[in-house]
Amino acid sequence: MKKIILTAAVFLSLAGALFAESPMTLDPNKLFYSANSLYEKREYEKALAEYKKILDMGIDSGDLYYNMGNCYFKSGNLGRAILFYEKARRVMPQDADLKSNLDYAKSLVGTSTADIPRRNPVVTVIKAPFKDFNMNAIAVWALIIYLLFIALQIAFIINPVLAKKTRLLYAVILLFLAVNIGALAIRYYDEEILKRGVVVQKDVDCKYEPIDKSNSFYKLQEGDRVLIIKTREGWRQVRRIDGKIGWVRQESVEEI
Numbered sequence: 001m002k003k004i005i006l007t008a009a010v011f012l013s014l015a016g017a018l019f020a021e022s023p024m025t026l027d028p029n030k031l032f033y034s035a036n037s038l039y040e041k042r043e044y045e046k047a048l049a050e051y052k053k054i055l056d057m058g059i060d061s062g063d064l065y066y067n068m069g070n071c072y073f074k075s076g077n078l079g080r081a082i083l084f085y086e087k088a089r090r091v092m093p094q095d096a097d098l099k100s101n102l103d104y105a106k107s108l109v110g111t112s113t114a115d116i117p118r119r120n121p122v123v124t125v126i127k128a129p130f131k132d133f134n135m136n137a138i139a140v141w142a143l144i145i146y147l148l149f150i151a152l153q154i155a156f157i158i159n160p161v162l163a164k165k166t167r168l169l170y171a172v173i174l175l176f177l178a179v180n181i182g183a184l185a186i187r188y189y190d191e192e193i194l195k196r197g198v199v200v201q202k203d204v205d206c207k208y209e210p211i212d213k214s215n216s217f218y219k220l221q222e223g224d225r226v227l228i229i230k231t232r233e234g235w236r237q238v239r240r241i242d243g244k245i246g247w248v249r250q251e252s253v254e255e256i
Contacts, residue, residue: 028054036067044071062091066098073105079200079222081105086198086225086256090191094132109223123186130183138187142180149173195228197238197253204253206246210235217246220253228255 035050048071054064069084085102092098130138152170156163163170190196202222207214210233218240220226226238229245236253239245 026053028057028059039071044075047071062088078105078109079198082223083198083200083254083256091134093134106223109221126179126182127186129179135187135191138184142184145173145177145180149177196256197226197228198256199224199252200254201252204248206248208246210247218244226253228253
């Protein structure tokens with residue numbers, strides 16, 4: 001397992017300005033450093049309590065999720081470790097230490113059909129150039145390429161001869177813009193439309209109906225990823241990657 005991330009710079013100058021308004025408000029940077037210190041002392045439960053205070057402030061940070069994942073891992077809670085590593089991966093998918101820790105945690109719980117992604121060749125090709133970017137970074141690239149495309153259009157109007165000399169460049173930019181927009185749409189669908197979850201308990205019974213007396217349909221294992229279809233009255237309806245749909249207690253699956 002790699003070390004925790006020790007910098008608190010990700011907690012935004014904006015957050016500092018917001019919390020500076022009240023002297024009684026907790027400082028997220030101080031909490032972050034305090035939690036890191038507790039982690040180094042192997043006081044994982046206390047460190048988690050500090051990290052959760054930051055989480056309750058509404059701060060979305062890959063470093064925070066990553067460190068919480070490490071705390072859960074060290075505490076032996078592999079399901080929640082995987083959950084928070086997955087949360088961190090949405091924010092910083094390029095981080096090598098995060099990938100290493102996530103893969104290692106998954107190897108300890110095993111891989112089931114709930115964690116094997118379906119491979120669509122077209123989607124795979126579109127996503128490939130941006131696999132190490134988060135959704136915000138993909139959106140920024142889309143804007144940059146779009147502005148470049150507009151600049152070329154203006155240049156062609158000013159100098160029509162230039163259009164003939166740069167046809168290949170124009171085609172490449174247009175193609176990359178289309179791929180970029182496609183990748184952004186896919187990532188938005190995956191992260192904002194679909195509700196993906198992680199099983200955080202061991203040997204979870206997935207039932208036919210949302211009642212305790214219902215027969216068990218299949219079992220889910222700690223760390224399995226599922227699609228959350230809906231939540232109601234303490235139950236979640238989930239779908240495995242193999243398409244099987246069932247009901248589990250709400251507390252056994254948490255949304256990424």
